[in-house]
Amino acid sequence: MNSVSTDARTPPPWALWIVGIVGVAVCSLALLLWGLNGPTYIFDLIAAYCG
Numbered sequence: 001m002n003s004v005s006t007d008a009r010t011p012p013p014w015a016l017w018i019v020g021i022v023g024v025a026v027c028s029l030a031l032l033l034w035g036l037n038g039p040t041y042i043f044d045l046i047a048a049y050c051g
Helices: 013-037 039-050
Strands: none
16 A cells, blocks of 8 residues: 555645635735835834734
8 A cells, every 4th residue: 555645635726726816915915015115114013913
């Protein structure tokens, strides 16, 4: 018997699209904030939420 299972379930294609769209949206928002307010704004947001 192989150690790699062939019965593994793969996620539906629409789930991968949702993850991809959310990733693009997050990256776009980060670049928008970076362009408008500079990198200090993003670092301040991270520090405020994590600190």
